[in-house]
Amino acid sequence: MKAGLTERLQPAREQPVHGLRQCIHAITSRNSSALPGVAMLLIVLACNAFLQPDFFSADSLSSNLQNAAPVILVCMAQAVIVLLGELDLSVGSGISLINCVLAAVPSLTGWGTAATCVAALVIAVAAGVCNGLLVGYLRQSALIATFATGAIWFGGALLLMPQPGGAVPEILGEWFAMRVGVFPLAAIPVLAACALWALLQRHRFGRRLIATGSSADAVFKSGVDTRLVKLLGYVLAWLFVFGAALCISAQTSSGDARLGLPYTLNSVAAVVIGGISLAGGRGSMLGAICGALVLVLIGNVVYFAGIPSNYQEVFKGAVILLALGCTFIGARKPA
Amino acid sequence: MSATLTSRRMLLLVLVVLVMVGGQWAVPGFTNADQLGNQLKIATFLGLFGISQTLAMMAGGQGLDLSVGAVATLGGIIGAAVINVAPAGLPVGLPLALVAAALCGALVGVVNGCGITVFKVPPLVMTLAMASLVDGGLIVWSSLMHVNTAASTTLVALAGRSVAGVPSIAVLWLVAGTAVWWFLDRSAWGRRLMATGANPTAALLTGARVRAVRIAAYTASAMIAALTGVLLVGYVGQAFLGLGSGYVLTSVVVAVLGGVSLGGGRGDYIAVAIAALFITALTSLLTALQIGEAGRQCIFGATLIVFLTMNGWSVGRRAMAA
Numbered sequence: 001m002k003a004g005l006t007e008r009l010q011p012a013r014e015q016p017v018h019g020l021r022q023c024i025h026a027i028t029s030r031n032s033s034a035l036p037g038v039a040m041l042l043i044v045l046a047c048n049a050f051l052q053p054d055f056f057s058a059d060s061l062s063s064n065l066q067n068a069a070p071v072i073l074v075c076m077a078q079a080v081i082v083l084l085g086e087l088d089l090s091v092g093s094g095i096s097l098i099n100c101v102l103a104a105v106p107s108l109t110g111w112g113t114a115a116t117c118v119a120a121l122v123i124a125v126a127a128g129v130c131n132g133l134l135v136g137y138l139r140q141s142a143l144i145a146t147f148a149t150g151a152i153w154f155g156g157a158l159l160l161m162p163q164p165g166g167a168v169p170e171i172l173g174e175w176f177a178m179r180v181g182v183f184p185l186a187a188i189p190v191l192a193a194c195a196l197w198a199l200l201q202r203h204r205f206g207r208r209l210i211a212t213g214s215s216a217d218a219v220f221k222s223g224v225d226t227r228l229v230k231l232l233g234y235v236l237a238w239l240f241v242f243g244a245a246l247c248i249s250a251q252t253s254s255g256d257a258r259l260g261l262p263y264t265l266n267s268v269a270a271v272v273i274g275g276i277s278l279a280g281g282r283g284s285m286l287g288a289i290c291g292a293l294v295l296v297l298i299g300n301v302v303y304f305a306g307i308p309s310n311y312q313e314v315f316k317g318a319v320i321l322l323a324l325g326c327t328f329i330g331a332r333k334p335a
Numbered sequence: 336m337s338a339t340l341t342s343r344r345m346l347l348l349v350l351v352v353l354v355m356v357g358g359q360w361a362v363p364g365f366t367n368a369d370q371l372g373n374q375l376k377i378a379t380f381l382g383l384f385g386i387s388q389t390l391a392m393m394a395g396g397q398g399l400d401l402s403v404g405a406v407a408t409l410g411g412i413i414g415a416a417v418i419n420v421a422p423a424g425l426p427v428g429l430p431l432a433l434v435a436a437a438l439c440g441a442l443v444g445v446v447n448g449c450g451i452t453v454f455k456v457p458p459l460v461m462t463l464a465m466a467s468l469v470d471g472g473l474i475v476w477s478s479l480m481h482v483n484t485a486a487s488t489t490l491v492a493l494a495g496r497s498v499a500g501v502p503s504i505a506v507l508w509l510v511a512g513t514a515v516w517w518f519l520d521r522s523a524w525g526r527r528l529m530a531t532g533a534n535p536t537a538a539l540l541t542g543a544r545v546r547a548v549r550i551a552a553y554t555a556s557a558m559i560a561a562l563t564g565v566l567l568v569g570y571v572g573q574a575f576l577g578l579g580s581g582y583v584l585t586s587v588v589v590a591v592l593g594g595v596s597l598g599g600g601r602g603d604y605i606a607v608a609i610a611a612l613f614i615t616a617l618t619s620l621l622t623a624l625q626i627g628e629a630g631r632q633c634i635f636g637a638t639l640i641v642f643l644t645m646n647g648w649s650v651g652r653r654a655m656a657a
Contacts, residue, residue, distance in 0.1 A: 317467035
């Protein structure tokens with residue numbers, strides 16, 4: 001109880017970094033919360049490599065990456081928002097909406113691939129702005145406000161695609177499955193998202209984002225418009241959601257309004273496995289990526305271990321519960 | 336405080352009346368006795384799940400119980416199976432089923448509560464993980480054991496009977512709701528729960544056993560969800576996987592509309608009950624207007640946002656960075 005109190009009273013951490021040693025210290029301390037997640041990832045990775053015979057071949061790495069890319073992106077989106085001290089329960093139905101836009105717009109309007117993608121991007125950013133306005137400016141509880149907007153996105157997706165079907169521009173799928181040498185093109189959206197995040201970490205906005213999650217009150221009193229930070233944070237996250245939807249659409253090459261729904265809760269679980277505090281301001285993107293990979297690889301392990309399909313659900317639930325237990329026992333010692 | 340409480344109840348009540356009047360105007364026969372009785376039945380289940388959610392949210396620490404759906408399915412399947420296995424002719428089936436369902440629920444609730452208080456897992460994540468574990472367990476169980484989970488005649492009668500036009504389960508809801516209101520508003524335990532949610536440190540210092548109170552809240556929440564699951568089997572006619580999953584997020588919405596604070600320590604079950612009536616009336620109005628699922632989802636979400644925004648203005652602004 002007391003620990004929780006002092007944690008909240010601590011001011012935002014924005015100390016300058018001098019010298020290599022301090023720099024290394026800063027990096028490891030910032031990422032220390034991700035340690036249980038990294039450890040778990042290594043364990044799952046080892047199991048997977050043991051069970052899947054050609055795990056390290058270029059083909060299976062590439063296909064695993066294609067499965068993982070959307071999950072990683074949506075978990076990164078959730079991580080941005082959780083670091084901001086909020087939550088977004090509408091990312092899943094947002095993916096559905098973008099997917100349905102990509103699949104329905106070409107046949108409805110006759111637009112080309114580029115125009116369709118731009119339309120989908122505009123919708124993604126608009127959704128982010130909408131959530132950001134509700135949470136930042138109208139100060140609604142993120143949980144309930146994004147649940148409500150999620151219902152609207154889902155309704156929009158159903159409006160566009162009452163039944164699964166349609167066709168996503170084929171070129172997306174071709175690019176997504178392509179490989180240049182050993183480098184799969186499916187990695188590009190993920191790498192772009194990571195680069196964007198790394199860039200922002202060097203920038204004032206990235207600091208303000210984490211500081212706002214850590215103590216919005218203190219940041220507001222030091223003269224930063226936290227409402228704007230929250231709005232921009234949501235927009236950033238929805239750029240990642242757009243990337244995730246693009247990957248999923250490229251993979252399935254058709255539209256389905258219920259496609260994205262499971263991603264919402266998976267993204268929250270991955271963020272927590274990755275050691276990001278749901279109270280905000282604590283954790284690292286590395287953790288979220290590890291959490292996402294753990295979720296994807298658990299699916300693989302369950303499949304390759306030949307566990308009967310009846311048992312897969314309970315096995316996954318148990319592993320996630322175990323992972324959570326480890327995360328929180330590991331995180332109990334003061335940082 | 337009391338002014339905002341009554342204004343919340345009034346606002347919700349006005350909304351219910353508005354939906355009813357609008358429904359009668361748009362769809363003649365929307366408010367006849369049959370329709371009202373049926374709506375009351377649907378609202379009963381939502382209201383009962385609302386009790387679960389209210390208790391978990393009141394306990395504070397971003398409390399939330401997202402396992403109510405899975406637990407209701409568990410309770411429903413166990414309850415229906417026990418009734419069908421119990422010897423016919425003796426009136427022991429129903430009590431046994433209720434006890435069995437409550438015990439299973441309590442087990443899940445204790446695990447939830449311990450995870451949240453002892454291991455400090457955030458409630459959102461803990462209850463979600465438990466839900467997936469319970470759901471997975473039920474898949475395994477139903478693939479190994481082939482038990483008859485059709486609702487027995489006793490259950491169907493319990494959920495379907497009406498006394499003078501009022502469904503008997505609605506009476507049950509009235510009794511349960513009154514008990515919850517008394518518990519939260521009038522009893523020392525309720526005060527302790529509120530104090531725990533509002534300020535755990537202060538509650539600890541004044542002698543409330545914060546951990547025990549929270550574990551008890553989650554246990555009660557899961558038990559009520561499991562018992563509601565048994566009733567739900569009677570209403571639906573068959574226990575199946577995913578029986579309660581539709582109620583998870585709506586129960587949260589009902590509790591939040593009813594003014595239960597996600598921060599904990601604040602809540603009024605009467606407002607939650609009226610919110611359950613409102614959501615039910617709104618949903619059935621949209622169905623009666625033959626609006627497809629797409630339109631229903633959009634209108635549902637938009638109504639929620641409008642209500643939240645309105646409420647933010649009427650209750651007054653809280654501190655800048657609450």
